[in-house]
Amino acid sequence: MSAVNSLARPRRAGRSANRRPGRRPERMWAYLMVAPMTIGLSVFYLWPIAQTFFYSFTKSGPFGGHAWIGTANYRALVDEPSVLQSVANTLFYAVVQLAGIPLAVLLAALLNQRGLRGRSIYRLVYFLPVVTMPVAVAMLWRWMYNGDYGLINQLLSIVGVRGPHWASDPSVALYAVAAIGIWMALGYNMVIFLAGLQGIPTMYYEAAAIDGAGPAKMFFRITVPLLSPSIFFATVLTVINSLQMFDLAYMMMSTPGAAAGTANPALPQVRTVSYLFYQKAFVEHDLGFGAAVAFVLLGFILAMTLIQFRLQRRWVHYA
């Protein structure tokens, strides 16, 4: 899903003009050099897309084999309430993740001030969760979210608030998971914006200062519009990644004493589409239904990305 980046940035060196037409030995070398990757991608990625599509019209027997059942899996998608609920959960999660973007813009703008001391330390600290294994991050937060012994409720009790069981209370669990998501991605978005800010010429700010503009006005009138291509890029990426969220939900929902990923009371409110896919295909071994869910996910991602590219004309300024 990373190709999006190339759309948000000007292309680097294009096709060279002085490249010669392929001579025979060169052509042979070219085929040899692309062969391993072509074979590998075909076997493990390209053909599987077609196979998944085929599976989505079948029901897999207990001893392998796939019986053609037409569109039954897709019709079952509509009937099963967990599907619609998981689509709603995923959408909600993705929308909440977008709240992290203004936060990251603000942090980047603060960090970008000339002569600021300790910039590289701040950047290191904010980026730390990006390189940390999501499984470990989720485990840590689940411990902090613990209703009885968690740090969060302990801190809340100081100010006299009695916190809920964050990871298992259906009314708050998805918010709790979404907060972890924002925390994990903050440094990543911030770094994208830092790079974008470096491309804004200082003279705009100097001119605005002469006209008597204050910091707030400069931020909203100069920084935000000129940063909008980076903001767009981060938004598209955040949505694509959020729509596929699995690790955090999986880790938050597993219960001690049972196999991972089973029955937390908040599961219906936290289960994402990707989680549902995993559960159907690999826990309940219903490959056909799982394949249909995977295509729901694909359609969902394509639709959301398309909508964003449509909307971009209204607010993204390309200098």
Next chain:
Amino acid sequence: MRDGAMAGGRSTRRAGTAATHVVLIAGAVVMVGPFLWEVLTSLKTFSETTHLPLTFLPHRWQWSNYVRVFEQLPFRQMFLNTVLMAAGRTLAQLVFCSMAAYAFARMRFRGNNLLFGLFLSVLMVPSQLFLIPQYVIIQDLGWVNTLQGLIVPGMFSAFGTFLLRQFFLALPHDVEEAARLDGANAFQIFLRIALPLARPGLLALTILTVLWSWNDLMYPLVVTTDPSAMPLSAGLATLQGEHFTDYSLLMAGSIMATAPMIVAFVVLQRHFIQGIAFTGAKG
């Protein structure tokens, strides 16, 4: 928000800088606090972690928790699995991606556009669309719970090919032309001239592949069922579900599981940030 933004006298500017640091430090506490709590929890006894009111510092520092991780979980084996999986995928990707990327960037052959388009389509599709058939293949080969099952599909990457192609496209042509006039063949030019010049790209691909292999959860969860065949991510996930509310043990385990990537990040900070942020690669 640059210098000019703080116009209006030195004292205002100083107040502005102080306010900036207050905000940034508050943010930094939110980012580091959980990690600190993780370390402190890992050094407490089980009974201390579940005793109210919570203590901040451990009553007695339980370094033995770290030893217990090795005694109670197949941690050493999981760690080894993770290292071998990351190394195997990364080495293979460096070879296969760079060869294909160079051919796409510099060589002419029939069908190159079609092939490149197919590669790009892999990039556009979420990984859930490959996973079921990959699982079926791994199962048919009898590779469930094996190292090759963890490694092989990850040896190929459309993303890596695309990334390195960008690096090769940006290289100047002159040196390659000179080598060609000296009679070097296409593969020699790739190996001796283009590849060394593309080192920053190879480093970025290495960082991304290692990090991604180290942290990925769903794929290893699908192709391994036996804890001693799992990498750390799937292993920790399974263990949290199966045994424990013993968080001091879980925290000690996850600190050891994440430490290699964090240390690598601190050492190679600039390369990590460039590699991750500017390729848009994450998860």
